[in-house]
Amino acid sequence: EFKGSSIRLLDADTRSLQSGITTSDAVLEETAETEFVLRGAERYVPRLEQLALHEVAPSRRTLETARDSSNFAVTMTGPGTIDNIVLREIADPELAPNEVMVEVAAVGLNFRDIMAATSILPDELENDEAYWRNLGLEFAGTVRKVGDRVTNLKPGDRIMGMGKGYLRRFAKIRADLAMRVPDGIDLIEAATLPTAFLTAHYALTHIGRLAEDETALIHLASGGVGLAAIQVAHDVGARVFGTAGSDTKRAFLKKWGVDEVMNSRALDFADEVRSLTRGRGVDVVLNALSGNGIDKSLECLAPFGRMVEIGKRDLADDKPIGLRSLYRNNAYSVIDLSTLPVEREKLFRQLLAEVEAKVAAGAYKPLEASRFPASRAAEAMRMLSRALHIGKVIVTFDEPSVDIELDLGAQFAVSAQASYLVTGGLKGFGVAIADWLSQKGAGTIILANRSGVPDAEAAAAIDIMEQRGTRIIRAALDVTDAAAVDRLIEEHAAGDAPLRGIVHGAAVIEDAFVSQLDAGKIDRVLRPKITGGWNLHVAVVEHDVPLDFFVNFSSIAQVIGSSGQANYTAANSVLNAIATYRRGRNLAGSSAAWGMIAGSGFVARSEAMTNYLDSVGIKPVQDSEAAAALSYLLRARSENLGFANIDWAAIARTNPGAATNPRISPLLGDRTGGRSRIQTELAAAPREAWDDLLADMIRREVAKVLKVEAIALADDRKLSELGLDSLSSFELKNRVEAQVEVDIPVAKFLQAPTIA
Ligand SMILES: NC(=O)c1ccc[n+]([C@@H]2O[C@H](COP(=O)([O-])OP(=O)(O)OC[C@H]3O[C@@H](n4cnc5c(N)ncnc54)[C@H](OP(=O)(O)O)[C@@H]3O)[C@@H](O)[C@H]2O)c1
Known part of the structure; x- marks a missing residue:
C-alpha cells in the first residue's frame, strides 16, 4: 500500500544490540532484504520454499526387512523423468477372496514402464490408477497370504505372474492368474520369464503357428522377448535368424545358437534373408522394428509367411503398408499381450498354463539379465531406456535394509x-x-x-x-x-x-x-x-x-x-x-x-473476491x-x-513488491519474475549471445539426463554416442520445454543429436 517507502522488520537480541554495527547495517544497508533476525554477530533472513505436498515432511526411515514387514513401492513423485523415482512406504494390499498376497522377490522391467515414467503414455496419467504410480508388470515371489476362497495356492508357494504395480515389496494377484515357479529356478531368475515368454509363446506358436521345418526371423533378438522367442522357436524345432543393433549383442546371439545373425540398424537384412534362403524368405517374422524396418520385414516373408507385430509406434502413427507385400498368402498380425487378461481371459489362462508347463519341463529357461536392487531402480530404468542391456533388466527386493519415504498422508x-x-x-x-x-x-x-x-x-x-x-x-x-x-x-x-x-x-x-x-x-x-x-x-x-x-x-x-x-x-x-x-x-x-x-468460506461466497484473487494469481483449491x-x-x-495454488508469473506481474522481496523470490525458483533462468538470461543478453546461452542450458539438461558432467559435453559430440536414445530424448524434451516454455517435437532431439 505504500510503494515509495521501505519498511524493515528487525528482531534483535541483546547481544546483537550491543554490537551496534550489525544493527545499523541492517537498517541502513542497501539491500532488498526487508526482514532481519540478529543473534549476536549472526544475521538471519527469511526464505520461503515451495514443495509438493508429499515433500512437506520429507521424513524417511530405514526399513530393516528382516525385522519389519512394512510394505513399500518403487514409485514416482510425478511422471516425466526417471529422476522422479522414489521408494515410498505404502499400505499392504487388500485382498479379495480370490486373490493372494505375494512377497515380491524380483520384477522384470518392460519398455512400458519407461514409457509410463517418461510420460509417453499420456492417457493413463490422469487418475489415481496412473501407470507411473504403479510400475512393474511382472514379478516372481512367494505367497504370504491367501484370500478366503483361494484353494490352489497356500502361503510359501513360489509363483510368478504379470499385471500392474508389482514394483513393491508386497503385491497381490488373482490366484488363478499365477504361474508356479518350479524347484531349481530361483525367484530372481524367474522374474525374467512371464512377459517375455508369454509374448514370445503367444506370438510364435499361437499367432505365427511356427512349425518344425520352418524358419523364423526374430528382430531385436537380444532383448527379453527376443531371447525368449529364440527358445520358443528352438523348442518348436524351427531354424532361427536374428537381428540385433550392436556387435556385442550379435556376438551374444551367435553364442546362443541363432543360426544367422544380422544387423537390425541396417536395412539390408532383407537381402541377406533372401540370399540365405535362396530367395524364398522366412515363414514367420517377429517384428519390433519401426518405420522402413516394417516394409523390409514384409519383404522377407516366404509364401504363406506370417508377420507378427509387437511394436507400437507405427500403429500409433498410422503408418501405411503396401498390401502387395501380403500377396503370396501372407498375414500381418498385431499382438498386445496387456489386453488379453481383460478381453480374452480364457485364452490368457491357457497361455499361462502352457508357459508354466514349458518352464516346468525345462524347455523355457530363465533369460540373461542385469540385476539392480530396489534402491537402485532408477539406474535399472535408465539402463533399459538406453537399450544397452541384453535380455532383461531385473529389480530385486532382497536388500537387508532400504531407505524409504514415509507415507504421511496415509499415516x-x-x-x-x-x-x-x-x-x-x-x-x-x-x-x-x-x-x-x-x-x-x-x-x-x-x-x-x-x-x-x-x-x-x-x-x-x-x-x-x-x-x-x-x-x-x-x-x-x-x-x-x-x-x-x-x-x-x-x-x-x-x-x-x-x-x-x-x-x-x-x-x-x-x-x-x-x-x-x-x-x-x-x-x-x-x-x-x-x-x-x-x-x-x-x-x-x-x-x-x-x-x-x-x-x-x-x-x-x-x-x-x-x-x-x-x-x-x-x-x-x-x-x-x-x-x-x-x-x-x-x-x-x-x-x-x-x-x-x-x-x-468467505471467498467462495463473494464472486468479486473470487475474481480478484484469480486475477492476481491466487487460484482456487477445492x-x-x-x-x-x-x-x-x-x-x-x-x-x-x-x-495454495499460485500462478507465480501472475504474482510477479501484479504484486511487484512480492516478486522483488528476497523472502518470496525463492518461490519463483528458477523462474525469477515469472521467467525461467534461461528466459531471464536471454532477456538480459544481446542477440549474438543467445546461441551460447541456449547451448549452455541444453548442456546442463543433457548432463542431468545422461548423468554426466556438463563440462565434458562437447557441442559437436553426437548425443546418441553418449547414450541419448528415443526414450531419454523424451526426458530431455520435457526438461528443455520446462525451461523455454516452447513445444519442441521430440523428432528435433532425434534428428539433430548434438548440443549445437
Ligand atoms: N475461505 C478462504 O478462501 C480462506 C482463505 C485463507 C484462509 N482462510 C481462513 O480459514 C478460516 C475459515 O474461513 P472461512 O472462509 O470459513 O470464513 P467464514 O465462512 O467467514 O467463517 C468464519 C467462522 O468464524 C466464526 N466466528 C467469528 N468470530 C467468532 C468468535 N468470536 N467465536 C467463535 N466463532 C467465531 C463465524 O461464525 P459466527 O460469526 O456465527 O460466530 C464463522 O462461522 C479463517 O481463519 C480464514 O482466515 C480462509
Missing part, C-alpha cells in the same frame, strides 16, 4: 474414541474440515461459533456426518471469551471422548486500506483469531489436554502480503507465532496458510482437497506452512 489418523474441536465450524470452510475429520473416522466433532447455530449448508453437511456415525456437538462459543473457552475445554478434557485435536478457524473479515483502518476494524478482526487462539492454548495447557494437533488457520495473504488486509495479515501472523510458541514447548502446534478456497492436505501439513516438521 495421519484420527480416533473414533476422541473428540475434535473446530472453531468457526458451523459455517464456511470449517464445515469442510469437519467433514474431512468425519470421513477419517473422528468419533465426536465439536463445531463452534458464537450462536451455536449452523447456516443452511452446514446443517445439511452435519446431517451427512451424523448419518456416517459421527457425533456432532453444536457449541455456542465466543472464542474471545476466555472463561467460556476454559469451560468448554474443561468439559471435554477427559471422559469417553477426550479432546485430541483443535482446528482454530474462527475469523471475522473486515478488509480496509491502512488509511481507512480504525480501532474497531482492527479489534474485530484481531480478536477472534489472536485472543481466540491464545485462549484455546491457555485452556488446553491449564487442563493438561494432550493434543495430537492444534492448527490455526492463516492465509496466503500473510505469506506474500495483500493490500487492504493489514488487520487480517497481522492477526494471522500472531497465529503463526502461537504455533511456533507451542512447538517450542514441545506441544502440538501448526499454522496452515490457505490460498483461495473454493466450495465454501475445500475438500485443502482439507485432505491437512493430513500432510499436520505431520510436517515445520509448523508454519501454506497450501
